Amino acid sequence: MRIEIDSVSRVFGGHAAVDGVSLTVGSGEFVVLLGPSGCGKTTLLRLIAGLEEPDGGAIRLDGRPVAGQGPFVGPGERNIGIVFQSYALWPHMTVAGNVGFALKVRGLPRAEREARIARALAQVGLQDHGRRFPFQLSGGQRQRVAVARCLAMSPPIILLDEPLANLDPNLRGAVLREFRQMHRELRSTFVYVTHDQAEAFALADRIAIMDAGRVIQFAPPREIFEEPRTAGVARFVGSGALLPAELLARTSEGRMLVRVLGHQAVVRCAGDMPTGSGMLCLKRRDVALHRTWEPGLIEARVADLRYQGGGEIAVLALPDGQEIEVELGRAEPAPAMGARVGLSARDGWVIPGAVAARASEAA
Amino acid sequence: MRRAGAELWIGLAAAALVAALSLLPLLRLAVEAVDPELVRKTLSSPAVWRALGRSLETSLGGSVIALLLGAGFALAVGLTNLPARRMLALAVMLPLLIPSQIIVLAWIELFGPATRLLSLLGLGVEAGTTNPLYSAQGIMLLLGVEQAPIVFLAVRAALLATPRDLVEAARCAGAGGGRILGQIVLPLTLPALGAGFGLAFVACLGNFGIAALLGIPARYATLPVLIFQRLSGFGTSILAEAAVMAVALALVAGLGVLGVTWISRRRDSAVIGSASGADPLRFDLGRWAMPLGALLLAAALLMTAIPMAALAATSVTRAYGLALSSATFTLDHYARALAVPQTARALWNSLWMSGLSALLLAALAIPCAVAGLWARRRPVRRLFGLLGFVAELPYALPGVILGIAAILLYLRPLPVVNVTLYGTAGLIVIAYLARFMPLALRPVQVALLQVDRVLDEAAQAAGARYRHRLVSVAAPLVLPSAMAGALVVFLTAFNELTVSALLWSRGNETVGIVIYFLEEGGDTPGAAAVSMICVAFVFALAALATWLLPAPARRVLPWGR
Ligand SMILES: Nc1ncnc2c1ncn2[C@@H]1O[C@H](COP(=O)(O)OP(=O)(O)OP(=O)(O)O)[C@@H](O)[C@H]1O
Numbered sequence: 001m002r003i004e005i006d007s008v009s010r011v012f013g014g015h016a017a018v019d020g021v022s023l024t025v026g027s028g029e030f031v032v033l034l035g036p037s038g039c040g041k042t043t044l045l046r047l048i049a050g051l052e053e054p055d056g057g058a059i060r061l062d063g064r065p066v067a068g069q070g071p072f073v074g075p076g077e078r079n080i081g082i083v084f085q086s087y088a089l090w091p092h093m094t095v096a097g098n099v100g101f102a103l104k105v106r107g108l109p110r111a112e113r114e115a116r117i118a119r120a121l122a123q124v125g126l127q128d129h130g131r132r133f134p135f136q137l138s139g140g141q142r143q144r145v146a147v148a149r150c151l152a153m154s155p156p157i158i159l160l161d162e163p164l165a166n167l168d169p170n171l172r173g174a175v176l177r178e179f180r181q182m183h184r185e186l187r188s189t190f191v192y193v194t195h196d197q198a199e200a201f202a203l204a205d206r207i208a209i210m211d212a213g214r215v216i217q218f219a220p221p222r223e224i225f226e227e228p229r230t231a232g233v234a235r236f237v238g239s240g241a242l243l244p245a246e247l248l249a250r251t252s253e254g255r256m257l258v259r260v261l262g263h264q265a266v267v268r269c270a271g272d273m274p275t276g277s278g279m280l281c282l283k284r285r286d287v288a289l290h291r292t293w294e295p296g297l298i299e300a301r302v303a304d305l306r307y308q309g310g311g312e313i314a315v316l317a318l319p320d321g322q323e324i325e326v327e328l329g330r331a332e333p334a335p336a337m338g339a340r341v342g343l344s345a346r347d348g349w350v351i352p353g354a355v356a357a358r359a360s361e362a363a
Numbered sequence: 364m365r366r367a368g369a370e371l372w373i374g375l376a377a378a379a380l381v382a383a384l385s386l387l388p389l390l391r392l393a394v395e396a397v398d399p400e401l402v403r404k405t406l407s408s409p410a411v412w413r414a415l416g417r418s419l420e421t422s423l424g425g426s427v428i429a430l431l432l433g434a435g436f437a438l439a440v441g442l443t444n445l446p447a448r449r450m451l452a453l454a455v456m457l458p459l460l461i462p463s464q465i466i467v468l469a470w471i472e473l474f475g476p477a478t479r480l481l482s483l484l485g486l487g488v489e490a491g492t493t494n495p496l497y498s499a500q501g502i503m504l505l506l507g508v509e510q511a512p513i514v515f516l517a518v519r520a521a522l523l524a525t526p527r528d529l530v531e532a533a534r535c536a537g538a539g540g541g542r543i544l545g546q547i548v549l550p551l552t553l554p555a556l557g558a559g560f561g562l563a564f565v566a567c568l569g570n571f572g573i574a575a576l577l578g579i580p581a582r583y584a585t586l587p588v589l590i591f592q593r594l595s596g597f598g599t600s601i602l603a604e605a606a607v608m609a610v611a612l613a614l615v616a617g618l619g620v621l622g623v624t625w626i627s628r629r630r631d632s633a634v635i636g637s638a639s640g641a642d643p644l645r646f647d648l649g650r651w652a653m654p655l656g657a658l659l660l661a662a663a664l665l666m667t668a669i670p671m672a673a674l675a676a677t678s679v680t681r682a683y684g685l686a687l688s689s690a691t692f693t694l695d696h697y698a699r700a701l702a703v704p705q706t707a708r709a710l711w712n713s714l715w716m717s718g719l720s721a722l723l724l725a726a727l728a729i730p731c732a733v734a735g736l737w738a739r740r741r742p743v744r745r746l747f748g749l750l751g752f753v754a755e756l757p758y759a760l761p762g763v764i765l766g767i768a769a770i771l772l773y774l775r776p777l778p779v780v781n782v783t784l785y786g787t788a789g790l791i792v793i794a795y796l797a798r799f800m801p802l803a804l805r806p807v808q809v810a811l812l813q814v815d816r817v818l819d820e821a822a823q824a825a826g827a828r829y830r831h832r833l834v835s836v837a838a839p840l841v842l843p844s845a846m847a848g849a850l851v852v853f854l855t856a857f858n859e860l861t862v863s864a865l866l867w868s869r870g871n872e873t874v875g876i877v878i879y880f881l882e883e884g885g886d887t888p889g890a891a892a893v894s895m896i897c898v899a900f901v902f903a904l905a906a907l908a909t910w911l912l913p914a915p916a917r918r919v920l921p922w923g924r
């Protein structure tokens with residue numbers, strides 16, 4: 001089921017928790033809402049669920065208006081499944097009672113209800129736990145019950161609010177894989193909230209990066225990582241350096257000549273990027289190390305050396321205090337600590353800098 | 364190791380004091396009541412069985428009414444969009460501040476002549492007929508009104524503690540308001556309903572003021588009233604029998620206390636998820652909100668505020684039987700009541716006895732809580748855990764039990780010093796200390812649990828002695844809560860009747876006693892005047908203290924949440 005969010009806002013006491021967000025999630029897509037604490041992810045999820053009513057804008061599910069246009073459709077009639085961060089299991093009902101509650105509300109006959117409960121519990125590997133109460137389960141099992149409760153209705157939209165936040169780190173990897181598999185099998189639309197980047201990159205078809213109530217970039221993980229639209233996104237997703245740059249001239253479609261800290265290079269940029277001043281986002285594999293500094297190179301000092309994952313890594317301090325890591329070739333002898341070295345940019349990504357981050361981005 | 368010495372010494376002293384105050388009288392009572400011959404003789408009296416039956420009957424009836432009133436108002440305030448919900452909540456909690464003997468007087472006056480309130484509704488009592496309140500049903504009704512705030516507070520707290528997620532999950536599952544109420548919200552508040560019912564039941568069992576003022580004219584004596592009547596009729600010669608009756612009452616009440624404990628410890632009632640601190644549901648009553656709100660507010664005011672107005676009217680009407688008007692208005696009853704030396708003395712007695720008890724208990728509560736909660740040794744912490752339970756008993760069990768126990772223990776001269784406490788004000792103060800200790804101890808313990816032990820350990824690392832740490836680290840941190848606890852002790856003890864009804868003697872009357880005997884002796888306007896003085900004093904003090912106490916300590920007060 002397709003979710004269309006059209007310049008939706010939600011204001012709490014004068015403060016916009018969600019501020020004019022537009023976003024379209026395709027049917028069967030897995031979208032992750034990612035952003036720092038308090039940026040409005042949960043509020044956006046609750047707006048989709050119908051637990052909040054927007055103060056402006058409209059929401060449509062498969063083209064049918066559910067909020068903001070015509071009568072408001074409550075959460076019970078939206079056909080969504082939701083997993084709360086706290087799991088929100090009803091403590092006075094058994095596991096089977098929890099999973100079957102929505103089926104009972106819909107008035108399904110007993111036999112079918114039991115078959116569906118059994119199937120949902122089997123999907124999360126808790127076949128034998130139907131008669132237990134939530135307080136008799138471990139944290140991981142409770143999380144599974146919450147997922148099973150959501151799956152029992154086979155909802156076309158599944159919303160998850162930080163479902164791994166209360167889990168043991170050891171369990172998280174396994175559960176992440178299960179979510180991917182579940183998504184492949186169900187073909188439901190998933191909207192998943194997290195503030196953990198690794199989770200987002202592991203799960204998403206597309207990631208919506210949120211900040212202060214707005215979506216600042218909505219793109220596949222690769223693009224988010226390699227072509228961050230704003231300095232904020234670049235800082236949020238990746239280790240690398242952001243350097244002030246003069247944008248000198250367009251060289252070809254999507255490439256541009258820039259000068260950064262006295263060094264000139266041709267790097268990637270957005271198709272409509274004007275010349276002038278901006279920022280260059282440099283990541284580890286974008287730079288080449290030169291043993292000695294000479295004019296025309298970026299000046300740097302070796303701040304640290306460490307061994308990691310089969311290679312030597314040099315941490316280089318730039319003149320403005322930022323640090324960038326460079327992987328040294330296998331045969332290369334490492335430079336001395338504190339040595340002055342030069343850097344050249346093989347590649348990089350241009351971000352409009354000094355200019356305020358651009359507002360929400362439609363799909 | 365002088366430091367460990369001080370810790371041990373202070374801890375032991377505190378423990379010994381608590382044990383002497385709370386445990387010793389109850390042990391003495393048990394020793395008195397184990398004689399099988401005595402038990403057989405006492406229990407062969409049909410009057411005792413009848414009184415026990417009446418106690419059970421009125422307590423069950425009273426707690427059912429309290430449950431209906433308290434839960435009904437809590438759900439209305441917590442789950443709907445009624446107007447003036449805050450005022451409604453205050454009106455329901457009003458009986459907390461007004462002692463039961465005064466509520467009874469007020470209700471009697473509601474049917475009385477001064478305001479002719481109920482005659483306006485055609486419900487008035489005709490001259491010459493008896494007031495319908497003098498009956499088992501009247502006792503149940505007033506017990507219910509008196510205990511309704513207990514249930515109200517329990518259910519209200521449970522509603523506020525219900526995680527919003529649980530209700531939202533049900534909404535997402537498609538459940539409507541009725542189903543959410545019936546299958547999610549009510550089941551989650553069931554433990555609170557049970558606990559509230561149990562607490563109300565135990566409190567009803569111990570009630571003396573309502574049962575005596577309404578029951579004695581109707582020749583309907585509950586067990587506490589029977590004990591009181593026997594003791595005032597036969598004096599201490601009947602003490603052994605009274606002890607057996609008290610133990611019988613304690614056993615019934617003990618069952619109630621166990622029930623409450625069992626309900627609140629059940630594990631499946633432990634809610635998973637974070638409390639929202641907001642009400643989980645808000646039913647929109649639409650155009651019914653206004654009329655329903657007015658109706659409920661009227662009902663809540665009828666519980667206490669309107670009867671109190673009737674009592675006030677009686678206290679300023681020239682002669683009993685007249686209606687209040689500008690022609691019949693007078694302040695004579697106040698002047699007359701205060702001119703009686705006994706009344707003035709009783710006001711002074713209640714003032715200093717409850718003031719002294721409050722101060723001593725607050726002072727005792729701090730070292731007790733610190734010794735128990737900050738003890739390094741496990742056995743010490745366990746000892747204090749046990750003592751905490753023992754200290755609860757004189758308060759949880761009906762007041763007559765402590766009264767009889769205290770008489771038994773202090774009837775004879777104390778060994779060594781050879782002083783007899785029986786018949787002195789000292790006995791009443793000692794009984795107050797035992798009975799109201801939990802009211803002072805609980806808030807200090809709660810406050811201390813929130814203090815990070817690191818503060819104490821830092822002082823310890825800095826080389827501070829135990830005594831010094833107690834005075835300069837722990838005490839200042841818990842002082843506001845200790846003060847709030849002392850205030851609750853003072854307000855409760857000031858209006859106390861049950862214990863002082865058994866322990867008073869000439870010269871040591873309390874206000875509760877004086878009001879009781881004025882009403883019993885037929886001087887209703889005089890009783891009304893003294894009652895109004897007490898209520899005005901208590902309200903003024905409560906308001907002043909609420910205003911002066913810092914916010915966290917204010918939570919200790921039942922009306923401060
Ligand atoms: N019911 C509410 N009333 C008032 N303010 C609210 C309410 N719900 C959310 N907010 C505010 O809206 C902002 C966004 O909240 P939201 O819960 O959506 O953040 P979040 O991105 O989910 O954060 P986190 O990662 O910490 O869960 C916050 O500033 C929060 O304080």
Ligand SMILES: [Mg+2]
Nearest residue numbers: 041042043161
């Ligand atoms: Mg959140």
